[in-house]
Amino acid sequence: MNSDSQRVLIIGGGIIGLCSAWYLSKAGYKVVILDRDSTHRESCSDENAGMIVPSHFIPLAAPGVIGQGLRWMLNPRSPFYLRPRLDLELWRWCWQFFRCSNKANVIKQRQLLADLSLKSRELIISMGEELEVEIVKRGLVMYCRTHEGLEDESAVAEMARLVGIETEICSPERIRELDPDATMDVVGGVWFPQDCHLDPTLLLSALRNSITIRGGEFVHADAIRFNRVGARVHSVEVASGEDFAADHFVIACGAWSPELAREFNLRMPMQGGKGYSMTLEKPAELPRVCSLLKEGRVAVTPMGEKLRVAGTMEICGRDLSVNEQRVQGIIDSFCQFFPAFDSAHFKGLEVWSGLRPCTPDGMPYVGKVPSVDNTIVATGHSMLGLSLGAVSGRLVADQINNSDSLPLDITNLDPARFA
Numbered sequence: 001m002n003s004d005s006q007r008v009l010i011i012g013g014g015i016i017g018l019c020s021a022w023y024l025s026k027a028g029y030k031v032v033i034l035d036r037d038s039t040h041r042e043s044c045s046d047e048n049a050g051m052i053v054p055s056h057f058i059p060l061a062a063p064g065v066i067g068q069g070l071r072w073m074l075n076p077r078s079p080f081y082l083r084p085r086l087d088l089e090l091w092r093w094c095w096q097f098f099r100c101s102n103k104a105n106v107i108k109q110r111q112l113l114a115d116l117s118l119k120s121r122e123l124i125i126s127m128g129e130e131l132e133v134e135i136v137k138r139g140l141v142m143y144c145r146t147h148e149g150l151e152d153e154s155a156v157a158e159m160a161r162l163v164g165i166e167t168e169i170c171s172p173e174r175i176r177e178l179d180p181d182a183t184m185d186v187v188g189g190v191w192f193p194q195d196c197h198l199d200p201t202l203l204l205s206a207l208r209n210s211i212t213i214r215g216g217e218f219v220h221a222d223a224i225r226f227n228r229v230g231a232r233v234h235s236v237e238v239a240s241g242e243d244f245a246a247d248h249f250v251i252a253c254g255a256w257s258p259e260l261a262r263e264f265n266l267r268m269p270m271q272g273g274k275g276y277s278m279t280l281e282k283p284a285e286l287p288r289v290c291s292l293l294k295e296g297r298v299a300v301t302p303m304g305e306k307l308r309v310a311g312t313m314e315i316c317g318r319d320l321s322v323n324e325q326r327v328q329g330i331i332d333s334f335c336q337f338f339p340a341f342d343s344a345h346f347k348g349l350e351v352w353s354g355l356r357p358c359t360p361d362g363m364p365y366v367g368k369v370p371s372v373d374n375t376i377v378a379t380g381h382s383m384l385g386l387s388l389g390a391v392s393g394r395l396v397a398d399q400i401n402n403s404d405s406l407p408l409d410i411t412n413l414d415p416a417r418f419a
């Protein structure tokens, strides 16, 4: 059977499901994307910070994060919170995260994360050209308000060079050269010239259109179980009772993926890491370069004439509600770094929230489900779903196509590594 007559059912229509569908439909597969949310409100992909960040080659589980996280827990406006609750999965995840938060994990993962990101950047740039979505290639600046912060980031810059990521440590004067349109109150920063940014809503919408034009189908339904014969899945049952048959299946349900993986006795530890974004339609200033604000952990991205400000990481189950105190924390940090703005500029703005699918070692799960022949998992991208979406989509397509077009060893992404 060639790819033209094969059908792939992708569960989850966020960036990972859509990139997988795009590459598969280009390879001649008939794709069906099944997503229970017709409004795109549940997905984490539509209104994120829009950054393509090879600069993020250090996994979330790294030395120092636990101590910093515990200190932040005491401050209701800080960028991190973990809501304690009686949930065995949460405490297992915390234990595994604790075990992975060390130098050995950083050394084990950094080259792969850098290679994945750089490949994904190349893929997303050509995807943008084909879909006519602008990818802005001006890099990202990590701005620091303290000398201690700048020292930390200078050490990261040194490590970045080891894995092939370009960096430049910048004085305030150099920052003014890089972004003459923004007024900054900082002591310096690190510029990562290979980083890019885009408007994720435009990219997702272009992907949906292109997949539809190639004959792909979008179905709104809640997948609840897989029907199998021996080592092959033949269909997915949805909440209404209907069955959807296919030759191959992809689980790309973001923070909700572990429920479906459990159908195969595959334990993939995952927690939703909630974050917020707000978009200023007519900002007081429009920076040219996207940035991260070191001490506030806030992301700032120009999107056309608009400016998006995003942040926080709340480990709080699947709750998408908005915590006003933490939103104020984002606004306060942003206004400290960008003094042309004040809280009043954010009054009445709608706050978007999304759940990052976070794994304990900070690496995605991409690969075959061990107990069946025709099901693939692609999830757990945490803060990097947009950055790694293109490469993950290609890896999914390659696995289904039995091809090996990317020279990447992805053993560290094995979905069964915590099983």
Ligand SMILES: Cc1cc2nc3c(=O)[nH]c(=O)nc-3n(C[C@H](O)[C@H](O)[C@H](O)COP(=O)(O)OP(=O)(O)OC[C@H]3O[C@@H](n4cnc5c(N)ncnc54)[C@H](O)[C@@H]3O)c2cc1C
Binding pocket: 011, 012, 013, 014, 015, 016, 017, 034, 035, 036, 037, 040, 042, 043, 044, 045, 046, 047, 048, 049, 050, 051, 052, 053, 221, 222, 223, 224, 252, 253, 254, 255, 256, 257, 260, 273, 274, 275, 276, 277, 299, 310, 311, 353, 354, 355, 356, 357, 378, 379, 380, 381, 382, 383, 384, 385, 386, 387, 388
């Ligand atoms: C504030 C914020 C800023 C961010 N900024 C960036 C950034 O700048 N760059 C970057 O790379 N990443 C960023 N991220 C992370 C990125 O948004 C995520 O990693 C990414 O969106 C995850 O995509 P996904 O496709 O795996 O999941 P999702 O986008 O969450 O999609 C999963 C989909 O599956 C559907 N689904 C779940 N279960 C089922 C089921 N049983 N049946 C049917 N459908 C189901 C859901 O409804 C959902 O639509 C940010 C995240 C946040 C919160």
